[in-house]
Amino acid sequence: MPYQDLQIHGAVAMHIPELNIPRVVIIGGGFAGLNLAKRLLGKGLQIVMLDRYNYHTFQPLLYQVATAGLEPDSIAGPLRKLFKEEENFFFRLALVQKIIPESNTIETSIGNLTYDYLVIATGAKTNYFGNEKIANAVFPMKQLPQALDLRSHILQNFEKATLVKDYDEKQSLMDFVIVGGGPTGVELAGALGELKLHVLPLDYPELDFRQMDIHLIDGNDRLLKGMSEVASKKALKYLERFSVNVWLNTTVTDYDGREVTLSNGKKIITRTVIWAAGIIGNLIEGIPKEAITRGNRILTNEYNQVVGFENIFAIGDIAFTKSEKYPNGHPQVAQVAIQQGKTLAKNLISMIKKKGKMKPFEYKDLGSMATVGRNRAVVDLPKWKFQGMFAWFVWLFVHLIAIVGFRNKIIILLNWFWNYFTYDRATRLIIRPFFREKMQNMSDSYFK
Template identity: 50%
Template sequence: MDKKQNAIPRIVIIGGGFAGVQVAKKLKNQPVEVLMLDKHNYHTFQPLLYQVATGALEGDSIGFPLRRLFTHQKNFTFHMAEVDRVDPAINTVITNLGDFTYDYLVIATGANTNYFGNKELERNTMPMKNIAEAQNLRSLILQNLEKALVTTDEMERNALLTFVVVGGGPTGVELSGALSELRQYILCKDYPGLCNADMKVYLVEGKTELLAAMSSPASVAAKKFLTEMEVTIFNGVHVASYDGHMLKIDDGTVIITRNVLWAAGVRGEIPGGIPPEVVAKGARIITDDINRVKGYQNVFAIGDVSAVTTEANPKGYPGVAQVALQQGKQLANNLMSIINGKPTMPFKYNDLGTMATIGRNKAVADLGKLRFQGFFAWLLWMFVHLLSLAGFSNKAIVFFNWAVGYFTRNSDNRLIVHHFDTKTMMTDPVAR
């Protein structure tokens, strides 16, 4: 078992996402020991995963080494470890590297894809919650375009060129727009044997409008933009089944496709050892207004994995980056207040606004009472996301890729680095 090396409090953070990183940063120069555990050694900028999946960016440009983020923070230690479970009774985290004790535990494990218990959909559709999954999706898209170019089976060719995105939130809308632009600007250039009319893009959303968490003008504008980009939209319906070839919607629609991209829901990544009675619907850990897990004094949960449930906010806050960032900063302050015997401050989310991009010169933005769509919203979306990336090198690389893509309507990131096997959902290195 890992032992503390000194008498100062140890704060163990599980997860190197937006929330976990903010806690650790805010604790810099404080008289505490900060230990972060994550199964990856990098932080992922998830809002741009869809651009990795569609070949606009390379995966490395949206990931940043966690150790580099904290190079100058002397009270910080990182271990790349897979957490098996936590044992609050003995203040211990059990991992594949051994056991780590803590004085305070912060669970910031984020969320994963939610298939709502449907194993068939989980087995046959493509998720996109991390860099590896985005790269798998890119491989699948490009491999199926290659197959469509040479197959002599007309039905199979149509299936390979049909893309269905499930979920009409920001991820689904952005992914649908990116696929439409791939069809418009890339398909004929890279695959002269195919044309724009061959490739079809569908978006399936269970709610009656897209971007349901945003304003009505944003929802209407997003649907208008996508319709103009020839994306076929199904609202108010749900996917009933998909066997890898035939997708059935509960309104009776049947779509033959080899490409179903799942962006319809998330569930918290809850480590073992957390009792089910403190887990809310949607797999989020129930916490009080300072993000302390119900029933515990020194265990906290923040970000997508937590649900701060109050009378005014019975469903918890939305799973967006701004909530995670603000909770991380506030929790760090509260932890120091607890350690120093001072009063804590309840978390209150300051909604800075919501944005989504649909495509070239097309985006929607809700910033308080200001709501606008189109070119200016698109510029603002790019500016905010560029500044939010970790590391100067990533900012420079992404800006350069965006500039090249804008002026050439092309990119150099459409590499099939790994073959993706849809039967086993595994990647194998391309033989050299």
């Protein structure tokens, strides 16, 4: 994977000034880290945030970037901008390599740093369940560059499909397999369905879009396993509009870049497998084994303290925090991350200022939702479950409110209006680095 190594050799260090106040180091600027940091400002603490990207990503809308509905810039918040003019806040673009709890130190790609309090909010990455062959052949969709890459890949495939006469070959370029029937998989299937119905046929009149098949594969006995049964049922029904082939109780056993093999023996020929089937924690070396549990999550107590440590915390997708209501840990969703960030902010301040008692984390489930193409969504609120057009408006509203930054809200709203009323997608650019070289490679290896 690119993007991983920010190594700088030689006489380079982080140059974080030594202030006479406690230093909180936060690894990761996702939902958890961002919400924590915001609430620690102005409390007499030095806050250092490290991230391997210089922006916060609003992951719930990544699939819209991948399907040409939104600009990448509108679902990201540059971290320095979010904290600009904040005293005692320091951002560094860095990859954290190791934690050395004995000396309260972390090793990073840009030098070492000591901490008084360390918060691990590194989130999760795509889980291929150890299958390297599949990992190398599929498209993940957890980061902005991955979503952009997928967008270019999809559009390039249709360009290529216009060149191919062989039926199977053409099919392989126009068919899509999505692995994982959670919100990401379902929303992506709906978005591809919309492209198939309204956008691509106008762009590619030379192609027959009855030939474009969308497969959604899930190992469970229903889609949206984390939501109510009625939501699952409705989502399945909404996907029928787009003739999405849903394969339940099914897993992918092999994929070589061309042929997908399913656990039921079926084979599908496709160039595009999008993997939304599971996540695994972004672990950092130095966490003792006894603090790591399944899915590479870090075991914490109810205050999000990593087991065995006083001053190391884990929040968000990487954390495994049990509670009475959630004896098997909390779901790895944005709401848990946000709430853990907020709670930890209060607890850290209590702890450092020695004022008041720390409060155990308690997750308030605000519900969950997923959209399936235009005018359709499923919403599970704690006391009310509903689906359809109104659910879709609720989905739009909630996501618009949640996105970071006023400007982003406006640009997204504008894009959504545009897409809705024109049945169009505006941002379908194939932007690939070294494109000319690629084209030449393509012509060399593929077109001769």
